[in-house]
Amino acid sequence: MSFLSYLINGLSxxxxxxxxxxxxxxxxxxxxxxxxxxxxxxMIGCYVVFTLMSQYGVHPGISILAAILICTCLGVVIEKIxxxxxxxxxxxxxxxxxxxxxxxxQNLALLIFGADTKSFTSVVNxxxxxxxxxxxxxxxxTIVTVLSCIVIMIALMLFIRKTRAGQAMLAVSExxxxxxxxxxxxxxxxxxxxxxxxxxxxxxxxxxxSAYPTLSPYTGAMPGIKAFTxxxxxxxxxxxxxxxxxxxxxxxxxxxxxxxxSQLSDAIVFAVLILVLLIxxxxxxxxxxxxxx
Amino acid sequence: xxxxxVKDLQVFYGMIQAIKGISFEVNEGEVIALIxxxxxxxxxxxxxxxxxxxxxxxxxxxxxxDITRIPGHKIVTMGMAHVPEGRRVFxxxxxxxxxxxxxxxxKDKDEIARNLEMVYKSFPRxxxxxxxxxxxxSGGEQQMLAMGRALMSNPRIILMDEPSMGLSPIFVEEIFxxxxxxxxxxxxxxxxxxxAKKALSIADRAYVLETGTIALSGDAKDLMSNEQIRKAYxxx
Numbered sequence: 077m078s079f080l081s082y083l084i085n086g087l088s089x090x091x092x093x094x095x096x097x098x099x100x101x102x103x104x105x106x107x108x109x110x111x112x113x114x115x116x117x118x119m120i121g122c123y124v125v126f127t128l129m130s131q132y133g134v135h136p137g138i139s140i141l142a143a144i145l146i147c148t149c150l151g152v153v154i155e156k157i158x159x160x161x162x163x164x165x166x167x168x169x170x171x172x173x174x175x176x177x178x179x180x181x182q183n184l185a186l187l188i189f190g191a192d193t194k195s196f197t198s199v200v201n202x203x204x205x206x207x208x209x210x211x212x213x214x215x216x217x218t219i220v221t222v223l224s225c226i227v228i229m230i231a232l233m234l235f236i237r238k239t240r241a242g243q244a245m246l247a248v249s250e251x252x253x254x255x256x257x258x259x260x261x262x263x264x265x266x267x268x269x270x271x272x273x274x275x276x277x278x279x280x281x282x283x284x285x286s287a288y289p290t291l292s293p294y295t296g297a298m299p300g301i302k303a304f305t306x307x308x309x310x311x312x313x314x315x316x317x318x319x320x321x322x323x324x325x326x327x328x329x330x331x332x333x334x335x336x337x338s339q340l341s342d343a344i345v346f347a348v349l350i351l352v353l354l355i356x357x358x359x360x361x362x363x364x365x366x367x368x369x
Numbered sequence: 370x371x372x373x374x375v376k377d378l379q380v381f382y383g384m385i386q387a388i389k390g391i392s393f394e395v396n397e398g399e400v401i402a403l404i405x406x407x408x409x410x411x412x413x414x415x416x417x418x419x420x421x422x423x424x425x426x427x428x429x430x431x432x433x434x435d436i437t438r439i440p441g442h443k444i445v446t447m448g449m450a451h452v453p454e455g456r457r458v459f460x461x462x463x464x465x466x467x468x469x470x471x472x473x474x475x476k477d478k479d480e481i482a483r484n485l486e487m488v489y490k491s492f493p494r495x496x497x498x499x500x501x502x503x504x505x506x507s508g509g510e511q512q513m514l515a516m517g518r519a520l521m522s523n524p525r526i527i528l529m530d531e532p533s534m535g536l537s538p539i540f541v542e543e544i545f546x547x548x549x550x551x552x553x554x555x556x557x558x559x560x561x562x563x564x565a566k567k568a569l570s571i572a573d574r575a576y577v578l579e580t581g582t583i584a585l586s587g588d589a590k591d592l593m594s595n596e597q598i599r600k601a602y603x604x605x
Binding site: 240243244246247250251253254255256257258259260261262 | 419420421440441442443445446450451453457458459460461462466469470471473474518519522
């Protein structure tokens with residue numbers, strides 16, 4: 077029974093990684109850049125909820141909406157100020173800028189909220205689920221997290237398949253210039269991608285902090301890197317890949333911590349990444365790289 | 370009044386001037402060829418017209434409206450389509466999805482469906498392969514798809530950049546035949562080609578670009594018999 081309980085915890089953590097990884101993978105697919113500040117947007121979202129709920133006693137639902145809204149705007153602003161001027165610059169310049177933005181957000185949080193670790197109050201106030209005569213307990217946060225991930229995933233797939241904006245995203249991810257010739261507003265599409273990715277980051281952050289309730293300016297850094305790993309693991313640029321990658325990574329991390337070593341669990345995660353990349357360089361669901369004729 | 374007018378256009382890549390103040394015009398219903406060697410500035414000219422590049426100086430006037438500073442994605446809605454060099458089809462989308470992307474700016478579903486019928490009629494091969502991903506098509510088929518995709522915006526003028534590049538002689542024939550057909554249906558064509566002989570054979574008038582300036586212009590037939598042209602571009 078403990079295995080099942082670990083597995084469920086893994087699924088829950090993996091769902092959070094998957095939601096973050098969706099943001100990474102969409103931005104990579106459409107803007108062709110790795111937004112290393114993505115993890116820190118998570119942390120900002122958590123601080124928004126924490127401040128509203130714990131200091132001003134705002135209702136959790138409203139706090140969550142506020143966090144999503146603020147992170148969405150933050151993502152768009154970051155893109156406008158930091159990345160858009162570098163459109164067409166070499167990818168290393170963009171990467172370094174993204175790392176710069178990441179440090180900027182961390183230090184901004186340090187300045188505003190202080191260095192001390194805050195204890196985050198879960199936004200899910202429901203009793204846990206007891207199964208198998210009380211032998212298996214699943215917390216409400218876990219259930220909400222997994223369900224959110226599935227809903228987000230399906231909604232995103234439908235959005236891309238069924239809407240004009242989604243088709244525009246597909247076209248931009250394939251060929252930016254050709255998309256523009258079709259009448260797609262490329263800058264608008266990239267902004268929208270950052271908006272969606274950052275909004276999702278806020279949700280992921282709130283779920284993460286509800287399950288692991290400590291909050292500091294560096295809260296987003298590690299999950300950010302893990303989710304990036306998940307995105308690469310599943311095949312960067314692929315939305316189902318981010319989903320699968322996130323889930324698998326979360327499960328490996330929790331099982332590794334439980335059965336092998338709690339200190340080595342991160343190392344195990346990254347070792348698996350290296351293995352996958354050695355065997356299938358484009359990730360689990362990544363498309364084979366096509367040679368341009 | 371000319372349908373498309375390019376006035377004293379200058380374009381730079383960083384410090385290097387690619388287009389050194391060229392002027393030309395395209396009248397409604399014409400097929401105009403822009404010929405010249407590699408690096409003469411043909412592609413740059415087309416890309417500047419449709420807003421993929423920005424002009425340093427000069428003007429592009431389309432149907433009386435100055436479109437020089439209009440963002441590229443808005444130009445297609447004005448009735449100008451551009452078939453880019455190298456085809457640039459969306460390789461992972463199907464043929465049908467590519468064509469649908471061509472109608473991205475249009476709203477009327479019935480009209481889009483009628484337009485699709487027309488494209489399939491002109492390019493039966495595309496209909497046969499409508500569910501195939503575009504990346505699996507041959508070069509000639511991809512060229513057809515790129516042209517069909519441009520036609521899906523129902524343009525009044527279509528700009529084509531090197532449509533015959535890298536194609537087998539049979540496909541070259543077919544592509545030029547289709548360009549004539551597009552023209553006969555009333556769409557104005559601005560054609561950039563390295564294959565000067567074929568381009569001149571279907572064009573009404575032509576402009577010869579040499580290192581960013583227009584060296585010669587005139588009736589396509591006259592240019593065909595021009596000694597200088599025959600030597601430099603027709604390989605005779």
